Amino acid sequence: MESEVYIDKHYSLVAECKQGSKKACYELYRLYSKAMLNVAFRIVGNIGDAEDVLQEAFLDAFKKVKDFRQETTFGLWLKQIVVHRAINLLRKRKMDLIELEGDQIENIPDEEAEDDEEILFKVEQVKEAIKLLPEGYRVVLSLYLLEGYDHEEIGQVLNISENTSRTQFLRAKRKLMEILKNRGIA
Known part of the structure:
Protein backbone atom coordinates (compact mmCIF):
# COMPACT_ATOMS: atom_id res chain seq x y z
CA MET A 1 0.00 0.00 0.00
CA GLU A 2 2.79 2.40 0.93
CA SER A 3 4.62 1.78 -2.38
CA GLU A 4 1.40 2.48 -4.32
CA VAL A 5 1.12 5.88 -2.62
CA TYR A 6 4.79 6.52 -3.43
CA ILE A 7 4.28 5.61 -7.10
CA ASP A 8 1.05 7.63 -7.34
CA LYS A 9 2.83 10.66 -5.86
CA HIS A 10 5.62 10.40 -8.44
CA TYR A 11 3.16 9.99 -11.32
CA SER A 12 1.19 13.00 -10.14
CA LEU A 13 4.42 15.02 -9.94
CA VAL A 14 5.27 13.98 -13.48
CA ALA A 15 1.76 14.93 -14.62
CA GLU A 16 2.10 18.35 -12.95
CA CYS A 17 5.56 18.80 -14.48
CA LYS A 18 4.08 18.04 -17.93
CA GLN A 19 1.60 20.86 -17.32
CA GLY A 20 4.47 23.26 -16.63
CA SER A 21 4.59 23.27 -12.82
CA LYS A 22 8.05 24.47 -11.75
CA LYS A 23 7.32 23.30 -8.22
CA ALA A 24 6.67 19.74 -9.44
CA CYS A 25 9.86 19.83 -11.52
CA TYR A 26 11.83 20.96 -8.49
CA GLU A 27 10.29 18.19 -6.38
CA LEU A 28 11.23 15.56 -8.98
CA TYR A 29 14.76 16.99 -9.03
CA ARG A 30 14.91 16.84 -5.23
CA LEU A 31 13.67 13.23 -5.20
CA TYR A 32 16.02 11.90 -7.87
CA SER A 33 19.11 14.12 -7.98
CA LYS A 34 21.23 12.27 -5.40
CA ALA A 35 20.69 8.84 -6.95
CA MET A 36 21.27 10.18 -10.46
CA LEU A 37 24.43 11.99 -9.37
CA ASN A 38 25.73 8.64 -8.08
CA VAL A 39 24.94 7.00 -11.43
CA ALA A 40 26.75 9.76 -13.33
CA PHE A 41 29.72 9.70 -10.95
CA ARG A 42 30.17 5.94 -11.28
CA ILE A 43 30.43 6.36 -15.05
CA VAL A 44 32.48 9.55 -15.44
CA GLY A 45 34.58 9.16 -12.28
CA ASN A 46 34.76 12.87 -11.51
CA ILE A 47 32.31 14.74 -9.27
CA GLY A 48 32.47 17.97 -11.28
CA ASP A 49 31.71 16.17 -14.53
CA ALA A 50 29.02 14.12 -12.79
CA GLU A 51 27.33 17.31 -11.61
CA ASP A 52 27.42 18.68 -15.16
CA VAL A 53 25.95 15.44 -16.49
CA LEU A 54 23.23 15.58 -13.83
CA GLN A 55 22.22 19.14 -14.71
CA GLU A 56 22.18 18.44 -18.44
CA ALA A 57 20.21 15.22 -17.92
CA PHE A 58 17.56 16.99 -15.86
CA LEU A 59 17.32 19.77 -18.45
CA ASP A 60 16.83 17.12 -21.15
CA ALA A 61 14.29 15.28 -19.03
CA PHE A 62 12.23 18.37 -18.32
CA LYS A 63 12.31 19.36 -22.01
CA LYS A 64 11.19 15.86 -23.00
CA VAL A 65 8.84 15.17 -20.08
CA LYS A 66 5.83 15.42 -22.40
CA ASP A 67 7.24 12.39 -24.26
CA PHE A 68 7.35 10.32 -21.06
CA ARG A 69 4.57 7.74 -21.47
CA GLN A 70 4.79 6.10 -18.05
CA GLU A 71 5.47 2.70 -19.64
CA THR A 72 8.29 2.54 -17.11
CA THR A 73 9.05 4.47 -13.94
CA PHE A 74 10.21 8.07 -14.13
CA GLY A 75 13.39 7.07 -12.27
CA LEU A 76 14.32 4.43 -14.85
CA TRP A 77 13.55 6.80 -17.71
CA LEU A 78 15.67 9.51 -16.09
CA LYS A 79 18.49 7.04 -15.39
CA GLN A 80 18.66 6.20 -19.09
CA ILE A 81 19.04 9.90 -19.88
CA VAL A 82 21.79 10.24 -17.25
CA VAL A 83 23.67 7.21 -18.58
CA HIS A 84 23.49 8.48 -22.17
CA ARG A 85 24.65 11.95 -21.10
CA ALA A 86 27.56 10.44 -19.15
CA ILE A 87 28.55 8.25 -22.09
CA ASN A 88 28.40 11.25 -24.43
CA LEU A 89 30.74 13.14 -22.10
CA LEU A 90 33.19 10.26 -22.19
CA ARG A 91 32.98 10.14 -25.98
CA LYS A 92 33.92 13.80 -26.05
CA ARG A 93 36.99 12.83 -24.05
CA LYS A 94 37.72 10.34 -26.83
CA MET A 95 37.51 7.24 -24.70
CA ASP A 96 39.71 4.52 -26.19
CA LEU A 97 38.23 1.05 -26.28
CA ILE A 98 40.14 -1.38 -28.41
CA GLU A 99 38.13 -3.48 -30.85
CA LEU A 100 39.43 -7.04 -30.70
CA GLU A 101 39.15 -9.78 -33.25
Missing part, protein backbone atom coordinates in the same frame (compact mmCIF):
# COMPACT_ATOMS: atom_id res chain seq x y z
CA GLY A 102 37.24 -12.92 -32.26
CA ASP A 103 40.34 -15.12 -32.00
CA GLN A 104 42.00 -12.68 -29.58
CA ILE A 105 39.07 -12.99 -27.20
CA GLU A 106 39.50 -16.76 -26.93
CA ASN A 107 43.03 -16.20 -25.63
CA ILE A 108 41.79 -14.22 -22.64
CA PRO A 109 41.12 -16.62 -19.75
CA ASP A 110 37.69 -16.31 -18.15
CA GLU A 111 38.42 -15.84 -14.48
CA GLU A 112 34.91 -14.59 -13.76
CA ALA A 113 33.85 -17.54 -11.60
CA GLU A 114 37.03 -17.47 -9.50
CA ASP A 115 36.88 -13.70 -9.06
CA ASP A 116 33.26 -13.70 -7.94
CA GLU A 117 34.04 -16.07 -5.06
CA GLU A 118 37.06 -14.03 -3.97
CA ILE A 119 35.39 -10.62 -3.97
CA LEU A 120 34.24 -10.22 -0.38
CA PHE A 121 35.66 -6.79 0.29
CA LYS A 122 34.38 -3.72 2.01
CA VAL A 123 32.30 -1.54 -0.29
CA GLU A 124 34.21 1.69 0.28
CA GLN A 125 37.57 0.08 -0.45
CA VAL A 126 36.25 -1.40 -3.68
CA LYS A 127 34.71 1.96 -4.70
CA GLU A 128 38.06 3.67 -4.17
CA ALA A 129 39.81 1.00 -6.22
CA ILE A 130 37.24 1.35 -9.03
CA LYS A 131 38.08 5.06 -9.26
CA LEU A 132 41.67 4.07 -10.07
CA LEU A 133 40.69 1.97 -13.11
CA PRO A 134 41.35 3.34 -16.59
CA GLU A 135 38.27 5.13 -17.89
CA GLY A 136 37.21 2.48 -20.43
CA TYR A 137 37.44 -0.30 -17.87
CA ARG A 138 35.60 1.74 -15.21
CA VAL A 139 32.74 2.59 -17.56
CA VAL A 140 32.09 -0.97 -18.69
CA LEU A 141 32.47 -2.33 -15.15
CA SER A 142 30.10 0.31 -13.76
CA LEU A 143 27.48 -0.21 -16.46
CA TYR A 144 27.58 -3.99 -16.03
CA LEU A 145 27.90 -4.43 -12.28
CA LEU A 146 26.37 -1.27 -10.85
CA GLU A 147 23.78 -0.22 -13.44
CA GLY A 148 22.67 -3.70 -14.51
CA TYR A 149 23.28 -3.40 -18.25
CA ASP A 150 24.15 -6.57 -20.15
CA HIS A 151 27.04 -6.68 -22.63
CA GLU A 152 24.78 -6.28 -25.64
CA GLU A 153 23.28 -3.11 -24.15
CA ILE A 154 26.71 -1.79 -23.19
CA GLY A 155 27.89 -2.41 -26.73
CA GLN A 156 24.97 -0.42 -28.10
CA VAL A 157 25.40 2.45 -25.64
CA LEU A 158 29.17 2.73 -26.16
CA ASN A 159 29.06 1.87 -29.87
CA ILE A 160 31.38 -1.12 -29.42
CA SER A 161 30.90 -4.81 -30.06
CA GLU A 162 29.43 -7.09 -27.42
CA ASN A 163 32.74 -9.00 -27.37
CA THR A 164 34.67 -5.80 -26.71
CA SER A 165 32.37 -5.09 -23.78
CA ARG A 166 33.00 -8.57 -22.37
CA THR A 167 36.76 -8.18 -22.84
CA GLN A 168 36.83 -4.76 -21.21
CA PHE A 169 34.80 -6.16 -18.32
CA LEU A 170 37.17 -9.11 -17.80
CA ARG A 171 40.20 -6.86 -17.99
CA ALA A 172 38.58 -4.38 -15.59
CA LYS A 173 37.95 -7.15 -13.08
CA ARG A 174 41.53 -8.35 -13.39
CA LYS A 175 42.90 -4.81 -13.00
CA LEU A 176 40.59 -4.18 -10.04
CA MET A 177 41.89 -7.33 -8.34
CA GLU A 178 45.45 -6.17 -9.00
CA ILE A 179 44.74 -2.76 -7.44
CA LEU A 180 43.09 -4.39 -4.42
CA LYS A 181 46.01 -6.81 -3.97
CA ASN A 182 48.51 -3.94 -4.19
CA ARG A 183 46.59 -2.15 -1.47
CA GLY A 184 46.68 -5.28 0.69
CA ILE A 185 42.92 -5.77 0.48
CA ALA A 186 42.83 -8.99 -1.54
Whole structure:
Protein backbone atom coordinates (compact mmCIF):
# COMPACT_ATOMS: atom_id res chain seq x y z
CA MET A 1 0.00 0.00 0.00
CA GLU A 2 2.79 2.40 0.93
CA SER A 3 4.62 1.78 -2.38
CA GLU A 4 1.40 2.48 -4.32
CA VAL A 5 1.12 5.88 -2.62
CA TYR A 6 4.79 6.52 -3.43
CA ILE A 7 4.28 5.61 -7.10
CA ASP A 8 1.05 7.63 -7.34
CA LYS A 9 2.83 10.66 -5.86
CA HIS A 10 5.62 10.40 -8.44
CA TYR A 11 3.16 9.99 -11.32
CA SER A 12 1.19 13.00 -10.14
CA LEU A 13 4.42 15.02 -9.94
CA VAL A 14 5.27 13.98 -13.48
CA ALA A 15 1.76 14.93 -14.62
CA GLU A 16 2.10 18.35 -12.95
CA CYS A 17 5.56 18.80 -14.48
CA LYS A 18 4.08 18.04 -17.93
CA GLN A 19 1.60 20.86 -17.32
CA GLY A 20 4.47 23.26 -16.63
CA SER A 21 4.59 23.27 -12.82
CA LYS A 22 8.05 24.47 -11.75
CA LYS A 23 7.32 23.30 -8.22
CA ALA A 24 6.67 19.74 -9.44
CA CYS A 25 9.86 19.83 -11.52
CA TYR A 26 11.83 20.96 -8.49
CA GLU A 27 10.29 18.19 -6.38
CA LEU A 28 11.23 15.56 -8.98
CA TYR A 29 14.76 16.99 -9.03
CA ARG A 30 14.91 16.84 -5.23
CA LEU A 31 13.67 13.23 -5.20
CA TYR A 32 16.02 11.90 -7.87
CA SER A 33 19.11 14.12 -7.98
CA LYS A 34 21.23 12.27 -5.40
CA ALA A 35 20.69 8.84 -6.95
CA MET A 36 21.27 10.18 -10.46
CA LEU A 37 24.43 11.99 -9.37
CA ASN A 38 25.73 8.64 -8.08
CA VAL A 39 24.94 7.00 -11.43
CA ALA A 40 26.75 9.76 -13.33
CA PHE A 41 29.72 9.70 -10.95
CA ARG A 42 30.17 5.94 -11.28
CA ILE A 43 30.43 6.36 -15.05
CA VAL A 44 32.48 9.55 -15.44
CA GLY A 45 34.58 9.16 -12.28
CA ASN A 46 34.76 12.87 -11.51
CA ILE A 47 32.31 14.74 -9.27
CA GLY A 48 32.47 17.97 -11.28
CA ASP A 49 31.71 16.17 -14.53
CA ALA A 50 29.02 14.12 -12.79
CA GLU A 51 27.33 17.31 -11.61
CA ASP A 52 27.42 18.68 -15.16
CA VAL A 53 25.95 15.44 -16.49
CA LEU A 54 23.23 15.58 -13.83
CA GLN A 55 22.22 19.14 -14.71
CA GLU A 56 22.18 18.44 -18.44
CA ALA A 57 20.21 15.22 -17.92
CA PHE A 58 17.56 16.99 -15.86
CA LEU A 59 17.32 19.77 -18.45
CA ASP A 60 16.83 17.12 -21.15
CA ALA A 61 14.29 15.28 -19.03
CA PHE A 62 12.23 18.37 -18.32
CA LYS A 63 12.31 19.36 -22.01
CA LYS A 64 11.19 15.86 -23.00
CA VAL A 65 8.84 15.17 -20.08
CA LYS A 66 5.83 15.42 -22.40
CA ASP A 67 7.24 12.39 -24.26
CA PHE A 68 7.35 10.32 -21.06
CA ARG A 69 4.57 7.74 -21.47
CA GLN A 70 4.79 6.10 -18.05
CA GLU A 71 5.47 2.70 -19.64
CA THR A 72 8.29 2.54 -17.11
CA THR A 73 9.05 4.47 -13.94
CA PHE A 74 10.21 8.07 -14.13
CA GLY A 75 13.39 7.07 -12.27
CA LEU A 76 14.32 4.43 -14.85
CA TRP A 77 13.55 6.80 -17.71
CA LEU A 78 15.67 9.51 -16.09
CA LYS A 79 18.49 7.04 -15.39
CA GLN A 80 18.66 6.20 -19.09
CA ILE A 81 19.04 9.90 -19.88
CA VAL A 82 21.79 10.24 -17.25
CA VAL A 83 23.67 7.21 -18.58
CA HIS A 84 23.49 8.48 -22.17
CA ARG A 85 24.65 11.95 -21.10
CA ALA A 86 27.56 10.44 -19.15
CA ILE A 87 28.55 8.25 -22.09
CA ASN A 88 28.40 11.25 -24.43
CA LEU A 89 30.74 13.14 -22.10
CA LEU A 90 33.19 10.26 -22.19
CA ARG A 91 32.98 10.14 -25.98
CA LYS A 92 33.92 13.80 -26.05
CA ARG A 93 36.99 12.83 -24.05
CA LYS A 94 37.72 10.34 -26.83
CA MET A 95 37.51 7.24 -24.70
CA ASP A 96 39.71 4.52 -26.19
CA LEU A 97 38.23 1.05 -26.28
CA ILE A 98 40.14 -1.38 -28.41
CA GLU A 99 38.13 -3.48 -30.85
CA LEU A 100 39.43 -7.04 -30.70
CA GLU A 101 39.15 -9.78 -33.25
CA GLY A 102 37.24 -12.92 -32.26
CA ASP A 103 40.34 -15.12 -32.00
CA GLN A 104 42.00 -12.68 -29.58
CA ILE A 105 39.07 -12.99 -27.20
CA GLU A 106 39.50 -16.76 -26.93
CA ASN A 107 43.03 -16.20 -25.63
CA ILE A 108 41.79 -14.22 -22.64
CA PRO A 109 41.12 -16.62 -19.75
CA ASP A 110 37.69 -16.31 -18.15
CA GLU A 111 38.42 -15.84 -14.48
CA GLU A 112 34.91 -14.59 -13.76
CA ALA A 113 33.85 -17.54 -11.60
CA GLU A 114 37.03 -17.47 -9.50
CA ASP A 115 36.88 -13.70 -9.06
CA ASP A 116 33.26 -13.70 -7.94
CA GLU A 117 34.04 -16.07 -5.06
CA GLU A 118 37.06 -14.03 -3.97
CA ILE A 119 35.39 -10.62 -3.97
CA LEU A 120 34.24 -10.22 -0.38
CA PHE A 121 35.66 -6.79 0.29
CA LYS A 122 34.38 -3.72 2.01
CA VAL A 123 32.30 -1.54 -0.29
CA GLU A 124 34.21 1.69 0.28
CA GLN A 125 37.57 0.08 -0.45
CA VAL A 126 36.25 -1.40 -3.68
CA LYS A 127 34.71 1.96 -4.70
CA GLU A 128 38.06 3.67 -4.17
CA ALA A 129 39.81 1.00 -6.22
CA ILE A 130 37.24 1.35 -9.03
CA LYS A 131 38.08 5.06 -9.26
CA LEU A 132 41.67 4.07 -10.07
CA LEU A 133 40.69 1.97 -13.11
CA PRO A 134 41.35 3.34 -16.59
CA GLU A 135 38.27 5.13 -17.89
CA GLY A 136 37.21 2.48 -20.43
CA TYR A 137 37.44 -0.30 -17.87
CA ARG A 138 35.60 1.74 -15.21
CA VAL A 139 32.74 2.59 -17.56
CA VAL A 140 32.09 -0.97 -18.69
CA LEU A 141 32.47 -2.33 -15.15
CA SER A 142 30.10 0.31 -13.76
CA LEU A 143 27.48 -0.21 -16.46
CA TYR A 144 27.58 -3.99 -16.03
CA LEU A 145 27.90 -4.43 -12.28
CA LEU A 146 26.37 -1.27 -10.85
CA GLU A 147 23.78 -0.22 -13.44
CA GLY A 148 22.67 -3.70 -14.51
CA TYR A 149 23.28 -3.40 -18.25
CA ASP A 150 24.15 -6.57 -20.15
CA HIS A 151 27.04 -6.68 -22.63
CA GLU A 152 24.78 -6.28 -25.64
CA GLU A 153 23.28 -3.11 -24.15
CA ILE A 154 26.71 -1.79 -23.19
CA GLY A 155 27.89 -2.41 -26.73
CA GLN A 156 24.97 -0.42 -28.10
CA VAL A 157 25.40 2.45 -25.64
CA LEU A 158 29.17 2.73 -26.16
CA ASN A 159 29.06 1.87 -29.87
CA ILE A 160 31.38 -1.12 -29.42
CA SER A 161 30.90 -4.81 -30.06
CA GLU A 162 29.43 -7.09 -27.42
CA ASN A 163 32.74 -9.00 -27.37
CA THR A 164 34.67 -5.80 -26.71
CA SER A 165 32.37 -5.09 -23.78
CA ARG A 166 33.00 -8.57 -22.37
CA THR A 167 36.76 -8.18 -22.84
CA GLN A 168 36.83 -4.76 -21.21
CA PHE A 169 34.80 -6.16 -18.32
CA LEU A 170 37.17 -9.11 -17.80
CA ARG A 171 40.20 -6.86 -17.99
CA ALA A 172 38.58 -4.38 -15.59
CA LYS A 173 37.95 -7.15 -13.08
CA ARG A 174 41.53 -8.35 -13.39
CA LYS A 175 42.90 -4.81 -13.00
CA LEU A 176 40.59 -4.18 -10.04
CA MET A 177 41.89 -7.33 -8.34
CA GLU A 178 45.45 -6.17 -9.00
CA ILE A 179 44.74 -2.76 -7.44
CA LEU A 180 43.09 -4.39 -4.42
CA LYS A 181 46.01 -6.81 -3.97
CA ASN A 182 48.51 -3.94 -4.19
CA ARG A 183 46.59 -2.15 -1.47
CA GLY A 184 46.68 -5.28 0.69
CA ILE A 185 42.92 -5.77 0.48
CA ALA A 186 42.83 -8.99 -1.54
